Amino acid sequence: MIIYALLLLVFNFCAENKNITTSGNSIQLGTESTLDIITWNIEQFPKNNLTVSYLAELIDSMNVDIIAMQEIWGDGASGSFENLKTKLDGWDGHRKSSGLAYLYKTELTINSLTEINDLNEIIRTPYLLSLTWGGQNIYVINNHFKAFGGAENEAERKIASEKIENYINEYLEDLNVIVLGDLNDELNDEESVNVFQNFINDSTNYKFVDMDLAYGSKANWSYPGWPSHLDHILITNELFDEFDNEGSSVQTIRLEEYFDNGWIDYEKYISDHRPVGLSLKFNP
Numbered sequence: 440m441i442i443y444a445l446l447l448l449v450f451n452f453c454a455e456n457k458n459i460t461t462s463g464n465s466i467q468l469g470t471e472s473t474l475d476i477i478t479w480n481i482e483q484f485p486k487n488n489l490t491v492s493y494l495a496e497l498i499d500s501m502n503v504d505i506i507a508m509q510e511i512w513g514d515g516a517s518g519s520f521e522n523l524k525t526k527l528d529g530w531d532g533h534r535k536s537s538g539l540a541y542l543y544k545t546e547l548t549i550n551s552l553t554e555i556n557d558l559n560e561i562i563r564t565p566y567l568l569s570l571t572w573g574g575q576n577i578y579v580i581n582n583h584f585k586a587f588g589g590a591e592n593e594a595e596r597k598i599a600s601e602k603i604e605n606y607i608n609e610y611l612e613d614l615n616v617i618v619l620g621d622l623n624d625e626l627n628d629e630e631s632v633n634v635f636q637n638f639i640n641d642s643t644n645y646k647f648v649d650m651d652l653a654y655g656s657k658a659n660w661s662y663p664g665w666p667s668h669l670d671h672i673l674i675t676n677e678l679f680d681e682f683d684n685e686g687s688s689v690q691t692i693r694l695e696e697y698f699d700n701g702w703i704d705y706e707k708y709i710s711d712h713r714p715v716g717l718s719l720k721f722n723p
Contacts (some may be wrong), residue, residue, distance in 0.1 A: 468501045469718055473686055474572050475503040476579065478670050479714035480621040484511045485519045487708045494709065495526035497694060503716065504544050505568070506532075507581040509621045510710075511540040539566040539581045539620075547572065555580070558602050565603065573721045578611055582620035584634075596624050596634040604637055604645075607675065618673040621712060625667055626653035635671075644676045648689045648717055659691045661713045663702065670715045678719065686720030 469475030485491055498506065511520055511534050520534045527542070533552050534540035543549060550569040558565055566581040580603065585595045607616055624634045626647055638645040652659055653668045661670035672689060674682060681687060692714045695705035 468692065468716055469503050470686070471502075473718040473720050474505075474577070475716065475718045476505045476507065476617065476619070476672075477501075477503055477692070477714045477716040478507045478509075478581070478619040478621070478672060480509040480583070480670060480710060480712035482510050482710040482712060484508075484516050484710075486710070490708055491519055491523045491526065494523055497697070497709075498527060498530070498542070504547060504572075505570075505579065506542040506714075507566075507568075507579060507619055508534075508540040508542065509581070509583040510538050512538045535564070535566055537563040537566065537583070539563065539583060541566065541568050541579075541581065543568070543570075550576070555606060558599075558606060575615055575721060577615045577617065580607075580616065580618045580620075582618065582622060584621065584623045586623045593624070593632065593634055596622070597636075600635050601637050604641075611675075613677065614675070615677045616675040617678070617717070619671065619715075619717075621669060622671045623669050625669065626650055626671065627668075638673060646674055646676070646679060646682070648672050648674055648682055649691075649715055652689065652691055652715070659693070661691050661715050662711065663713070664706075664711050670712055672715060672717045674717075681719045681721050684720040684722065687718055689715070689717045691715050 481494070517534055520532070520540060524530060524532055524542070529545050530542055531545050532540060532542035535554055537554070541552065548571040550571060553567045555565045555567050563583045568579040568581070570577050570579070582599070582603070584599050585592050603618060622635070626633075626635060626649070628634075630636055633639065635647070638647065647653070649668070649672050657663070657666045660666050660668035662668065694709065694713060695702040698704035
């Protein structure tokens with residue numbers, strides 16, 4: 440179960456800027472009996488020469504299994520992604536030129552990591568991770584939809600949603616599928632302009648597990664700078680029962696609360712997006 444737990448764990452950084460320190464608090468998310476997945480846009484990674492060190496401490500403090508990342512850009516970022524992996528004991532991961540990446544615990548059974556080139560016309564090629572967990576085959580599709588307002592960008596996000604639905608129906612039908620990422624639009628838009636309406640209308644087969652977050656307090660939205668909730672997690676109906684189990688949950692993770700200067704530090708060193716996490720408790 441994804442929970443907030445404040446643990447006393449001092450962040451020992453050799454910070455060049457001595458007036459920037461973390462709060463001394465840490466976090467632990469998830470349990471050993473749940474599959475715990477986070478979607479996290481780490482804006483223009485790495486934003487700062489301390490970004491990798493801060494991320495390593497934060498990730499080490501989370502009991503999660505998979506982190507789907509966005510905005511891991513360029514050759515320099517690739518090197519920094521490798522540096523991040525070297526700082527994480529028991530983790531591995533891969534990055535693509537699209538800026539999409541995965542980090543995952545090495546104890547997991549990862550079957551494949553594949554770019555879905557069938558959909559590369561939707562701005563950024565989605566990144567598919569296949570794994571086996573608890574005897575179940577699970578497919579995670581990491582995305583970063585086109586940003587910005589305006590009819591053209593809205594239309595591209597709508598097309599992206601429809602193409603992903605078509606892909607799942609054609610290639611992943613009757614399988615456990617999780618679609619997530621920085622989808623750059625809001626679930627609570629009016630139906631006539633909602634770029635996710637195809638999924639929302641098909642509630643028999645698809646569910647945004649973060650819908651309550653989208654309609655809830657803006658204090659828990661993933662993109663507080665606007666403010667809006669832009670980072671989403673969608674599951675197929677094969678996972679509905681698991682999500683309904685006691686022990687399953689979803690939440691926006693307010694990591695800025697673990698920095699002395701709150702959002703100012705978090706945005707400076709990490710991102711302008713908060714991560715959103717899903718815990719799934721599978722049936723025995």
